[in-house]
Amino acid sequence: MNVETSFRKEIIYLINEVLNMGLDRDVTLWKVSSKWVNRCFNCTLEGIKTICGGKCCHSQSYYPPRAGKNGMCDFLDMEKGCLFSMEDKPIICMIYPFILNENNTLVIHHRSMNLHCKENYGSGPRFIEALRGGLEATFGKPLVDYISEATELGIDPYFEVDKNILETVRREEEWAEVSVNPQPRTKFPVESNPKDGISKVVDRLLVLRDVEEFSDLVEFVEELHENGELTEGLRFYFVYRLESITNI
Ligand code: SF4
């Protein structure tokens, strides 16, 4: 690993430490496991056509198909694919086979690995890249870029989840529980969001991920200090990091 990569890795690690400790108490953080998303996964158009045939849309072991009348999702057209637009498609479909576990970590649905996507694992792009279209439409490109970069470096990134996404996922889980069809997302009012749904913490994180200079890092530490967010543990870590950075 060259110095620059190692430096970036440390910075991203640091950002995660800060996020994990909660800069803003009123946020929900989700985490992504790099171990999973660095695997190859062929959920591409080519992979769907030649390997799985999009089984997740007509597998009764999965919702929304479970709520369908003919053993497949009611919104699946065999010629056109999903009839929902990107704006209306359920979030659980947009990010599938990512599912959220009880530790607020996005993991790969075990049924996908053992059943309907089984043959799609082991070839194609990295998992995070294979799902990029749906993830970007859900979380925004900058955040997906960040997750991709951090996981490539072997870090498990945390990120703040937009309240509208949380509310939508909660609604979809309720529908899944009683096996009723999902409704278009645009039917539900959306609370106003900061800047394209990118949250405060993520904004801050995006600035930090471009830290290249020693002085930027010092500035960040000072800002944390001014806001009373520089805990003893972090202070120790920063001193250690600053010392080692000056030696680079
Ligand atoms: S809503 Fe669309 S993506 Fe989701 S299962 Fe149905 S057809 Fe597939």
Ligand code: SF4
């Ligand atoms: S999630 Fe799995 S079954 Fe569905 S399209 Fe992708 S690879 Fe195929």
